[in-house]
Amino acid sequence: MVERHSLSCSCSIGISVFPSDATDPQMLIRDADTAMYHVKESGRAAYRYFSSEMNTRMQERLRIETGLRRAIAERQFELVYQPKVNIASGEVVGLEALLRWRTPEWGVIAPGRFIAVAEDTGLIVEIGRWVLAEVCRQVREWRGRGLALRPVAVNVSVRQFTSGLVSDIAAAMSEFGVTPGQIELEITESLFMRNAEEVRTILKGLSRLGARVTIDDFGTGYSSLGYIRHFSVNALKIDRAFLSDFTAASQNLAIVRAVITMCRGLGIGVIAEGVETHEQLELLRKLHCDEYQGFLFSPPVGPDEIESRFLKPFPRHEPVSGRQQRQA
């Protein structure tokens, strides 16, 4: 008890053994420390003996961290874009920007290999700022060529979700003359485990900027439905895990149907991600899902390919899409 509050603590222990792990005290302590960090990463309150694989993983992380610092300085990042398609009309109604890291030594690396390190080290904040600026620059370039624009969604990590995010977006939008409605954000459910008031304030700030917010990977994380009612989000994106074993009688189909019904009731949009087959698309159509993304329509591709395949010159009287109607 501390000042009438009961506090509890847990203990994470890393163990290294003399002489099999190391023979000098400093090395022994370093190895024990490495083992302790493994315990912390895998949920804490346990003990773990040091192993040489831990060192290999640690070194790989360190290599990625050093590489990321250089990547920021040397501008080794690029963006690919994946279309979002309206299921009823077959029209491309938006794009999602996805980060790629082009390294001289390892080639092009997808975020799965480096986002976690970028998040742990805080580097994601700077990388995220670059992503926002690059998306705004790209939007201005497309608009300059007279192309009819589609909103572009940017993925945002929990670590980036601070009041600084609102000012970063505002700055990028004003620098590149991007108008409200052209930038959207994808956040994950884990965000709602944070201070509710803070999250609400940031969401309000984003809404003032005209940036729609989608919950990404819905169904894989915290999955308390309460937050959807209490926070203003515009759409849910159903995680692709639910599209595996997606047949007329499957449990996954029952879950997807329930999520779509819930979104209808709440008046928010619903997107399915990771659609790879015609069968999945047909089932989603029957369930009246609004939009989809996936390899079936197109994998993420570079901006030139987006432009040549999916963006048309701005017509004098562009028809209003279902999504724009909903936005209005």
Ligand code: C2E
């Ligand atoms: P996400 O936002 O859920 O993006 C969807 C991922 O699924 C992308 O992987 C995409 O390439 C992949 N995908 C799309 N269609 C299909 C399909 O039909 N089948 C399969 N198997 N996969 C498909 P990617 O580009 O490797 O990105 C992985 C994750 O990294 C993203 O998941 C997102 O959480 C994160 N990420 C990507 N770019 C950024 C970024 O700029 N900032 C932040 N903070 N995170 C990012």
Ligand code: MG
């Ligand atoms: Mg996403």
Ligand code: MG
């Ligand atoms: Mg996702």
